[in-house]
Each structure stands twice: as structure tokens, then as C-alpha cells.
Amino acid sequence: MTSNVWLDSIRHVDALIPDINGVLRGKRLAIDELARLEEHGLQLPGTIFTTDITGATVSFEDLGWLVGDPDLLCRVEPGTLCPAPCDDAVAQVMMSMYTLDGEPFFADPRHVLASVLRRFEEAGLTAVMAMELEFYLTEYDGARLAPRPPKSPSSGEREWGVQVYGMTEIWDFRDILGDIERFCRIQGVPAAAASSEYAPGQFEINLNHTGDVLLACEHTLMLKHIVRHAAAAHGMCATFMPKPFADLAGNGCHVHVSVLDGDGANIFAAADPAGSERLAHAIGGLIDTMPDCTALLAPGSNSYRRLVKGAFAPVHRSWDVNNRTVALRVPAGDPDSRRVEHRVAGADVNPYLLAACVLAGIHHGLEHRIAPPPRVDGNAYLRDLPGLPETWKDANDLFAASAFVAEYLGADFRTVFHRVKEHERGLFEREVTPLEYRWYLRRV
Numbered sequence: 001m002t003s004n005v006w007l008d009s010i011r012h013v014d015a016l017i018p019d020i021n022g023v024l025r026g027k028r029l030a031i032d033e034l035a036r037l038e039e040h041g042l043q044l045p046g047t048i049f050t051t052d053i054t055g056a057t058v059s060f061e062d063l064g065w066l067v068g069d070p071d072l073l074c075r076v077e078p079g080t081l082c083p084a085p086c087d088d089a090v091a092q093v094m095m096s097m098y099t100l101d102g103e104p105f106f107a108d109p110r111h112v113l114a115s116v117l118r119r120f121e122e123a124g125l126t127a128v129m130a131m132e133l134e135f136y137l138t139e140y141d142g143a144r145l146a147p148r149p150p151k152s153p154s155s156g157e158r159e160w161g162v163q164v165y166g167m168t169e170i171w172d173f174r175d176i177l178g179d180i181e182r183f184c185r186i187q188g189v190p191a192a193a194a195s196s197e198y199a200p201g202q203f204e205i206n207l208n209h210t211g212d213v214l215l216a217c218e219h220t221l222m223l224k225h226i227v228r229h230a231a232a233a234h235g236m237c238a239t240f241m242p243k244p245f246a247d248l249a250g251n252g253c254h255v256h257v258s259v260l261d262g263d264g265a266n267i268f269a270a271a272d273p274a275g276s277e278r279l280a281h282a283i284g285g286l287i288d289t290m291p292d293c294t295a296l297l298a299p300g301s302n303s304y305r306r307l308v309k310g311a312f313a314p315v316h317r318s319w320d321v322n323n324r325t326v327a328l329r330v331p332a333g334d335p336d337s338r339r340v341e342h343r344v345a346g347a348d349v350n351p352y353l354l355a356a357c358v359l360a361g362i363h364h365g366l367e368h369r370i371a372p373p374p375r376v377d378g379n380a381y382l383r384d385l386p387g388l389p390e391t392w393k394d395a396n397d398l399f400a401a402s403a404f405v406a407e408y409l410g411a412d413f414r415t416v417f418h419r420v421k422e423h424e425r426g427l428f429e430r431e432v433t434p435l436e437y438r439w440y441l442r443r444v
Helices: 005-009 031-040 046-050 109-122 167-172 174-187 213-233 277-297 351-368 392-400 403-409 411-430 434-440
Strands: 012-018 024-030 042-045 071-076 090-098 126-138 191-196 202-207 237-239 253-260 319-321 328-330 340-342
Touching: 012 031, 012 071, 024 031, 024 042, 031 090, 042 046, 046 090, 046 411, 090 109, 109 126, 109 213, 109 351, 109 403, 126 213, 126 351, 167 174, 167 191, 174 191, 174 213, 202 213, 213 237, 213 351, 253 351, 277 328, 277 340, 277 351, 277 392, 277 403, 277 411, 340 351, 351 403, 392 411, 403 411
Parallel strands: 012 090, 319 328
Antiparallel strands: 012 024, 042 071, 071 090, 126 202, 126 237, 126 253, 191 202, 253 340, 328 340
16 A cells, blocks of 8 residues: 555545546545555446536447446556645545456547557657646636636736736736645646736646656646636636637647657757757648547537637647747747647647647658648738638547547547547537527517
8 A cells, every 4th residue: 555644634535537528537435445446446337438528428339338337447547646636634546447357448548648659669759748728717606607707816806908927917816826836736746837828817837848748648637626626715716618708818738749769869859940850740740630630639619719810729730930820839949949839729628638649640740751831931820721620510520530540549439539529519509508599589
């Protein structure tokens, strides 16, 4: 059993596993069960990976009722035991799912990513990754149809203006940001910086890079968990919804990636600000596969409200150096730190699936030496360039037909993800909205 002094005050442990939406599921166990959990694991049904965003399971003949909704085995991921945020009596631990025969379960996003990482290992390469996560602090009580920007804890005035990188906002919300930092430190989440973003109540937290991509994704999930708990403790609601306000900036999850060879050298490094030839091939692969992966990067209806022109989110399959209007940005900086920033995903993304599709695209580009299109000169929003899928249905259709997705992420996973997302889309499109009542109820 794990030995930690802080466990003496713990009464419960949350055994957590993220579903395909990145929603944490699992069980709360008495602390006396921790040793058994670490040794024998925990049985949960495989259908947790067929849950839609509402929490309901989508019917699958080979996973659900027709085969008895069987349990599979969840095993603890080593090194993930830590205190839970906001509750000194609760610990948490992350798990992955396996078949009863001990094989990785195909629908677990962690295993999907691990299968892509094995391709890098076989090629003698190591991916280095860091994620940046944007979110809004809001007031939301459930009675209103929409959230509102929060009141400043310092002045008592409601946030209203755009103060990008504003330090007053950092100071005004210092207590909640301080709690986020403290919880990150306790849980070992490497939060490097916080900044005020391009809307009232919007912030971004940057995580340090790591050569353990699975850990980078785990840190991102834990950060979301931390932010939600810290916001609630201060009477606020934190949301990672991609576009909670129609006329304000959306929430993105940007990922920075470089690749090391067997000697630890960055294969993207070059004196040229655009990076090496291998970085060009990686960008070529990412642009080539981006339409097939958009369903993973923009997994819900609200995701496509963020991907609009002039809203600090990309709408084209484009790249450039030091340019925030493109999908793939090569940041300025030291030649040895050359990397690509992938800017398509919203903050609603499952980080394991984000990492899986980004690394699969890079590997595809490196393997096939795919040349990228020309760099964008200036504002990509004003250019006539190949676009991303514009609707949820278009993205789902491309994903379902993608041989690339089947090869890298698995045909069975492709089927599960597509069926769950099409089920969600059907539920969404059948909903009668307040806008429809306002427009049509008394006029047609």
C-alpha cells in the first residue's frame, strides 16, 4: 500500500476515470479500501465509455444490455494518488480500464493515446507536450438561462470590459487564483502562469511541458477539476464551455509539441524561425489530417460557435510563424525550443484524445514526409484557404469515414465515439430552444 503521512487524515478516496468527453466518473471508497484498490483494481462497466454529455449511456450491441452490461477491470495508474481539491478528508487516484483478460480496453481514451505513443517509441522519438487551458469564472445559479460575468471580489463591480493580460484582474481575483495555485501545488500539477484573457472573467492557465504525454493530459484533467472546485468554494461557476457568450471570446485548449530524437535533441530545432524540415513534415501531417480529427477537437454543438472568423480561434487549415490567426503556430523563440502550437481544440476537449490526434498527425507527416502548404502572410481570417468542417454533423461524418482515424486510434474506438456523438447531436437538434419560442410562437 502507498505510504503517505497526509493519508492519516483521509476518510475516503475517489477512484476516477475520464469518459470520452473527459468527464470524471468512478466511485468514492472508504480509505480502508485503498490497499485493495491498488492491488486488485475496481470493476466498472465498459459502458462508461458510451456515456454522452448528459451522463446517459448510448446503446451498443457489443457493450451494453445485449451482453449483460458486463464489468471490466479498472487499475490504478501509479503515482496518481493525491489529496482531492477543497476537501482535506478525501484523496483521489486515476484509473485506466482493461478487459478481464488484462488487455487495454479499446474505448478508454488513455489507451487510445498510449497506442499512438508506441509508434513514437518504435521510431526512437519522444514527444514533449504542454497544454494551455482557458476558462471563464461566471455567476450561474441555474435559474437564469445564461451565466453572467462575475463581480470583482475586490471592487464588487461586475466585470464587463476586455482587459487582455490585465494585471488588475489578476489582483482582483487573487484569492481564487491563489487557491487554484495551492491545489495545483498539492496535487503536483505544474501550473506555470496565469493570465487574464480577452473577455470579462476569462483566464488562462499554462502548464509546464513534459516528455510524459500521458501525464501532461492527466495534469490538464486535474487542472479542470481543481478550477471547478476552487470556483465553487468562492461562490462562482467555472466553465470550460467553448463559447459561453456569443459576443465574447471562446475558451480554447492550445497544445505545444516538440519531438526529441534518441539523443534528446529537438528534431524541430533550426535557426530558421519556421523550424526544421521535419517540423515542416509534422505540420504537413497535421494539416492533412485536421478535418478527420475535428470531431475530437470540437466534440459538441457549442464547439462550432467558437470556430468563427475574428474570434481568436482558427477557421482554416493554416500555419505560420508567430501568428495567432492560424491553426498551427510556430512560436518565436530560441532555435532549440522550436515547436508547434496547435490552436484548434476548445476547452471542452478530452485532453487524451487531443494529444492522440495531434501526435498521430505529426507521426503521419513524419512517416510520409508530407510537405505543408505555404505559410500564411498576415491575417488568415482574410484569406481564402482550405477550411475546417463548419458543422458538428460534417465533422462527425468525416471522422466516421476516416481511414487515418481507424489506423491510428482504432476502428472500434472510431465507431464508439461517432455513435455517441451522433446520439448527442440528435438529442440537441430535437430540443426546442428559447429562441424558437421568441421568434415563432406568436408569429407563425
